[in-house]
Amino acid sequence: MSLMTLATTITGGHNPDYYAGRADAHDEHNDVTLTELTHRSAVIAEHHPSTMYALGYADRVLELRREHNARTAAQTDIAHTSSPS
Template sequence: MSLMTLATTITGGHDPAYYAGRADAYDEHTTGATLDELTTRAAHITDLHDPMYAAGYTARVLEIRHENAARTATEADIAHHLLARAA
């Protein structure tokens, strides 16, 4: 028996190019592009591509930056608590 995969509809009134930009940034990050590389690419894409594509790409890059900052803060907090227990 197989399960049907449902594709969600585009929400929020965004252009499909917006989601294409997000997907490309996600794929490039997943295949190993660093945050600095993605930021540089986002700047180039802003000048060369459809504005909605650039907005989607840049939005995903900013989300990756926020995810990294949250992960760093959490790891620092855990390390701080572990060191406080050890002392």
């Protein structure tokens, strides 16, 4: 017996530009710093013709920043608690 894997689709009023912006930010985050991504996000917000693309890009950059901050806090906590007294 096999089970079908369901994948969500972009339907019901979702704008594909939003997801394209998220995808581009996600793809670029391995090659540049978060500061550079934030700058690119500001430039895209100012000049890109699609507001939804700019919003998707900015949303993904903010998520990446929150992930980075959470990882840094966790590593700091581990370093603080595991250091010899």
